[in-house]
Amino acid sequence: MKASHSLRKTCLMALLALGSSVAVAADKLPVLDVESLKPTREQTIASLNTVELLRRHHYNKMSLDDELSSEVFDTYLRQLDPQRSLFTARDIAEFEKNRRNLDDMLLAGDLNFGFQMHRQQIDRVNQRMVYILSILNQGIDTLDFNTEQTIQIDREDADWVADEDALKQLWRRQLKDEIIRLKLAGREDQAIGELLEKRYKNQQSRLAQTRSEDIFQNYINALAQVYDPHTQYMSPESAENFDINMSLSLEGIGAVLQSDDEFTKIVRLVPAGPAAKSEQLAPADRIVGVAQEQGEMVDVVGWRLDEVVKLIRGPKGSSVRLEVIPAANPKTDMTSRVVNLVRESVKLEDQAAKAEVLDFSEQGRDYRVGVIEVPGFYIDFKAYRRGDPDYRSTTRDVRRLLQELQEKEVDGIVLDLRNNGGGSLQEATELTGLFIERGPTVLVRDAQGQVQVLDDPDSGVAYTGPLAVMVNRLSASASEIFAGAMQDYGRALIVGEPTFGKGTVQSIQPLNHGELKLTLAKFYRVSGQSTQHRGVVPDISYPSLLETTDIGESSLPRALPWDTIKPVPYRMEAELGSLIEPLTARHSRRAADDPDFTYTLARIELDRAMKERKVLPLNEAKRREEQKAFEDKLLALENTRRKAKGEEPLESLEEEDPFLEAGNNPMTEPLEDKDKEDDPFLAETGHILIDLLQLKEQVVKAS
Template identity: 60%
Template sequence: MRYHLTLRRLNIKRLLCGTALALALGGSVLPVAAKPTNAGDWSALQPDRDQVIASLNVVELLKRHHYSKPPLDDARSQKIYEGYLKLLDPSRSYFTAADIAEFDKWRTQFDDFLKAGNLEPGFAIYKRHLVRLTERLDYTLGLLDKGVESIDFTLDEDLLVDREEAPWAKDRAELDELWRKRVKDEVLRLKIAGKEPKAIQELLTKRYKNQLARLKQTRTEDVFQAYINAFSQTYDPHTNYLSPDNAENFDINMSLSLEGIGAVLQSDNENVKVVRLVPAGPAEKSKQIAPADKIVGVAQGNDEMVDVIGWRLDEVVKLIRGPKGSKVRLEIIPASNAPNDQTSKVVTITREAVKLEEQAAKKSVLKLAHDGRDYKLGIIEIPAFYLDFKAYRAGDPEYKSTTRDVKKLLGELQKEKVDGIVIDLRNNGGGSLQEATELTGLFIEQGPTVLVRNSDGRVDVLADENPGAYYSGPMAVLVNRLSASASEIFAGAMQDYHRALILGGQTFGKGTVQSIQPLNHGELKLTLAKFYRVSGQSTQHQGVLPDIAYPSVVDTQQIGESALPEAMPWDSINPAIRTDSDPFKPFLVELQKRHEKRTATHPDFVFTRDRLSLSQTLMNETTVSLNETKRRAQQAAIEAKQLALENARREAKGEELLSKLKDDDEEDALLTAADKPTPEEDAYLAESGHILLDYLVLQPQVAKH
């Protein structure tokens, strides 16, 4: 093995900061306590001197320090313009074609405006948006005043729901027709979900009145933040502006793990969507919230549920946060629902800080019969890459860290004479970069672990400088789409050193490093570096591709770096090492064949593949019927398919069949049963064990441990 780059000692603290920031997936910021405008008096919204200076600072910082350093020119101006329109009107339901024709004169001028500190065009577009949104809310409330019982659901009408590329409405009359259908669709969704007309009337009226009331509280800082973020996020989705008050709350907003629920959230048009759950956090422990679920209501303790559809992400975050030990109730529409199924459930969560010991690595033993023999495999589940900084800095010899805990578990498993090890990194969103490097060092002789390329082109190398591997036996690493950041660094190193088979799903693809740059007014979170594997491949966008892929439990088109707009591309640089020939490569075709044969009829694998296929088919439908009979028939057909998939799995496993979906008692029973599945009951874990054993059988001369 030969090194191709100079090893340098890096500022670990700086990179740890970058890694922590990397976990903010589409995060927004908390609202400022500025003085609101008078109701509807949008003329009072004018940029102030501090905001003008801050905008000029952002222009200069992006020009000098952003990793990519793309030019601020006419092409960038068009991206800013299109991104701003998409931010303000993602479903093209507010602006008219006349509005767009008026704005189009600025299409190639935003670069010049920003360089000159001219914020007026950005403010003008936002204020027009406020006017149009007010008109739509007033119109909608007028429709609701007529009563939802008067709506005729026997007409054969359709609504285009995917309006991202729809033409802009010609005039106000066309917008009225669109919103008449939107209201009809909302009423029909709630009606099919089982709500009575009176409850629907009250819910929607309250929803739109609340939106109108909040609209009238719009502040200058809201406009400035939206416009500057439309600009900064044309560089990449993790570069964004934080207002002064928002910057103070930045760390809490990142993961909601401090006095929160332990979930990373992002905006999804008018909804708030769960991106991932913090391991051992309150939401994850509830077993009732999953990635891609939508939060439609929030309540404090036993208070009345607050409908949050149409709210900004920052407003929803503010409601969810609260004192440690207090309870928050969330109304959730599960991602597993059919697209038009508004059936929701309420989850009660006690807010608490995530305890380090609950995120600690855990071991178990997987016992498998394989090719006529009994085997034991050690399983080490790593929920996060953690390090007790306080104890570490205080010199406490018993400080907890991922590497120390895994080393201890490896020793215990070797005493149990296991035949190999599976490292389970599913849903591990990352954490300490230092721990990713040190954990890699347990499994390699010595050498680089990750490369960091800065905006000036300099490549720094983090390395394991301790000679000798603690564990050199057979190993597999199990990952999925929610394995991110530090997990990708470790899995990538194991793949590049040919140290382990990588199994599961394509990882998240978050391979950039951010830093906070102070401004005269607020702060800029700026992407200034990129991670690369020791093979020279970036972890950005593409993530780590497994040697053998499993069906994904989440749609990679909805979750992951590649699902974010303006995500930086995958690329490669010169490798840091040259390894010996890949010992796995000659066997991958045969391993794949055996895997496919085993899982072709495996109930859990079949179910996951079929459910994802059904979900993707439904997501591709761009229109919905507004005829109640047709809609109910479509909904029944979808639920029948979902029930058939679930019962096919249950029948194959010898379990009791369900008569219907979403039976609360049955769901609770399933949750209880799924609390602590054995390794053998975890289909993906068991299959990973079989693949590793296949390799051992095919390669009997593999190094003994």
């Protein structure tokens, strides 16, 4: 298999052993000046401003009291030690004395306790590195991989260990686990040694460079994120990289990134960006290495997000290589692969909606289904503001494509919003107006409870025929507003997966030092339902390998809940409710015989069984047996799928296969360069639309 990387999301430090030839001199370790890390006057003032803005203006009205203090305490503790592998029970007992005092401290601008906790964490991380390096200096062969020891996979809710001796025993087990993971992923001992020597020297050096600003940002964000996950303090440097959208602001790969413990995780791919075009990257993939052109791969585990971004950005036309662990891998599979990308800007026309026609033959009759892929809700604001009559926008492009498809006499149309992360709220409203006569499209409720109604004031409809809207877990924001309106009006069938579920509105508030991104409002559908947390639930659901525990609003801690408000008056365009059951029955019969659907369902069950494990053996032979059993099952599933499609079976998982290499469900793949044979979910949506047409014809005949 390809070069592998053994990493674990939940482990603060990936700890592995070097070969006996690698020596680490204790007198060359970086010196930490922890006591110099103290809050500044600017940070104190910024904390007071943040507290006041949160109290007065955040959508989620909460009092900064003892109860909230306790939540801030727990949030901060999880930030500092997410796997409970740094602090001891004795440390926690000391910290607990101030659990209900943080509110008073923050109201007074006293940041000292937060800095004290973080300084102790830095000391303990350094202790851990020194201890691990001392084992590495002795060599991998000094560790026993034939024992009956086990290790807990996820320690987020584990008991705190008693003392520092118990911590060292835990660190030693984590080290053995990481070594086994790398061995199983195909790394040789020498390669492991070279990788880890660089990684830990790097991390130790970076730990010594910790700044007061780093501590302040972490502490004040423990407060901000108790309110909701999208409320965030940004230091002056972080504010420059807001959302890290590297293709729309600076040259880059076209991805939105965020920190995930010690890893850098892809949150979203920008439509038509280098990352999206590669079809080798997906949300929740973790970037563990970055290389320039033909340069050496730099291990970035444990790096700050801004530092990783600086490595990835570069001049237009230059190349960058990313080493990633695919999100579709089971959590215990740390196999990595290298993706080559050419940095470029994303042009508006590259993101534009596009259309094609799919031909079907059913019951002796030919059908034509038009498909319009909408990658984002865009508008050329510069051209719009200067009065250019030919400015580009999603609504204008879709209106033109609808006309073209109707001239081709299509029987129905599919709007494909898969992977559409949103964009212009104005465009979501105007696009809705292409399919309804007139009426409200979305409600916006602010922190004071006042509701603003956005509507389509224009009469006239661009298309009145059968319509389906495809969505997936990565359809978010404006996509959810549009899909929700289509569902409420009965104008379209919603097909696919529950959407992302981000139904909140943020605003940037400048501070004396940095900025505060603050949640001020929530979106609601015309039926009064929030798009927050639940997203839009499809009328007909498809299976997906994307786990809701990894992606989506519901995966974020303290996400604002789903709720409802009073609906506004609106006129249903059609009543599809009575047709959902027979449509679902027809779909289920087809899906039962569809190799891609059955494969996906079986793969979900296999992955679920892997995730349900609580402990792993630290015996290398047993781990190899477990991995072999999983790979055998995966190979059997893939070959069952291939046999059903008339394709040649694979001898092993190492053979080139786009479905396995990408690790993605076809449900997440765009229309570009595909036909209905390549995208079974798009083909099935076409069949469902034909079912809808047939059922409606039956109703007309019966009446």
